[in-house]
Amino acid sequence: METGMNLRIDKIVFLLAILGLSTTGAAKAADCPPIGSLPNYIGEPKPTLHNHNTSDFKVKRGEETENISVAGKKCFQAYRLKDDAQAMSDIEIQTNYREQVKKLGGQILFADEHNMTGKIVKGAQETWVAVYNEERLIEVTVVDKAAFKPSLLPPSGSDYRLAGRMPKFVADPPVKRNFDKVAFKIHDGDDTREVQVAGARHSVAYRAANPREGASPLEVQENYKATFLAAGGQVVFSEPNLIVMRLEDKGQSIWVSVYAEESLIELTAIEEKPFQSSVQPPTASALKTALDKDGRVSLYINFDFNKAALKPDAAPIIEQVVKLLKDNPALKLEIGGHTDNIGGRDYNVKLSGSRAGSVVSALAAQGIDAKRLNAAGYGPDKPVTTNDTDEGRAKNRRVELVKS
Known part of the structure; x- marks a missing residue:
């Protein structure tokens, strides 16, 4: 008997909502447009506003429910029942908000006793609405879907020289x-x-x-x-x-x-701070001594960040390698590129190979037969010391000459 009475009450509430006897009104300053608020439920003086944020919205897909992440301009407001005011039932609250979404030309994508997801499309603008409620609490989230637009201000005052601050x-x-x-x-x-x-x-x-x-x-x-x-x-x-x-x-x-x-x-x-050991380029004779002793020697050649282009200050080192090869015409070398372990391994292997190729090209441009040279990229796979310090990473970022 009680179940049947509750069903009849729910139908009455639904009819009242359709007739507009307790519907949400037009959005006010404390609301999240275009969604209004219910009588006797008071929100914060201002809603929480973000120019760009994401929110997950429940959507019904056949028998399944999934969450859709929507990014754009976001507004959130929580409403609480006035002291001594009579609370609305969950279904009355939900019915009011669902009917308002429909009156705004939207559609309901998910609904249960305490939740609703609606979507309103006006021309190119897509607005998503979520309403969660208990009898004494209502939470409204509205996202106007939009792509991200940068808003960082130019650096000034206390800012770091390469980045400004967020507005406000x-x-x-x-x-x-x-x-x-x-x-x-x-x-x-x-x-x-x-x-x-x-x-x-x-x-x-x-x-x-x-x-x-x-x-x-x-x-x-x-x-x-x-x-x-x-x-x-x-x-x-x-x-x-x-x-x-x-x-x-x-x-x-x-x-x-x-x-x-x-x-x-x-x-x-x-x-x-710049790594000091690479300041003075090695001489051709010093390179020859190291190759004769160890079969390899490390060079600290500067490249553009994340690129294979040689910096101008690499010229003195290249000059000494050219002299080494011209003074020793039978010498053949592998030019091996090495990186630290910051970033993805595959990316670093490719970058180190490209940098080794740039050194080969620079040597060939000064008259060295490219057949005497072989470029190889090892990325972070052959460190000579730890990568946990800036000094160690600087030593690992190197080009090695190896006797072929």
């Missing part, structure tokens, strides 16, 4: 050190490890001027990633709140980490 964020006084050491996380295959990097440090924290109008960690990461990728860098680690990038600027190897919460951003940059 204020910088704390920066921490600057002429020489310091910081541990950076990197991906190593399926594992994660830390590497110690030493050099000049610039750290700065940013705080949202209004915590409810900050930026999602995703938006922060996408902005800084776009900036450093455009400068020729690469991402060596990423997780929901942290991204680590590595790049080279004017011959300087630079590491940058960006940690982000919705109203807090922490950026740390280390500009590695």
Whole structure:
């Protein structure tokens, strides 16, 4: 008997909602447009707004339910029942919101006792709506689907010289050190490890001027990633709140980490000090002595970051190798390229091979018969020391001459 009565009450509530006797009204300042709110349910003075974020929406596919991740401009608002006000039933709350989505021209993609997913399409704009409720609580999420658009401001004031700040964020006084050491996380295959990097440090924290109008960690990461990728860098680690990038600027190897919460951003940059052992190029006679003794000798030749192009300061070393080969016309060499272990192995093997090829081309351009030379790329497979320090990584990034 009680079940039948509840069914009749539910039907009455549904009819009342269709008749508009307790429907959500037009969106107000505290709401997430175009979705309004119910009487006696009070939201925060302002909803939480993100210019770019993602949210998962439940969608019914036949008998199955799946989550669809939608990215774009996101709004979230939670409503709580007024003190001493009478709560609505779950079905009354859900029916009101479902009917509003339909009146806005949308469709319901998922519905159960406590949840609803709706999608509204107006021209090229696609808006996704999720409503979760209990009798005394309603949570509304709205995402206007859109592609990411960079919004990072140009560097100024307390900012690091290569990256600005997010709009509506204020910088704390920066921490600057002429020489310091910081541990950076990197991906190593399926594992994660830390590497110690030493050099000049610039750290700065940013705080949202209004915590409810900050930026999602995703938006922060996408902005800084776009900036450093455009400068020729690469991402060596990423997780929901942290991204680590590595790049080279004017011959300087630079590491940058960006940690982000919705109203807090922490950026740390280390500009590695140049490795000293490669400053003086070896002479042709010293190269010959090392080859006669060990059958191989390491050269520290500078290339453009993540590229195979030789830097101008490689010319004196190339000149000595040319002299070595001209003074010893019977000598044949393998030119072996080697890298540290930062980044993917396959990528590093390919890069090291290309760099070895660039050295062969430079020697051939100065009259050395290419048949006397063989280029090979070993990537990170043959380190001469640890990769856990900046000094060790600098030694491992080398070109080896090996007697054929």
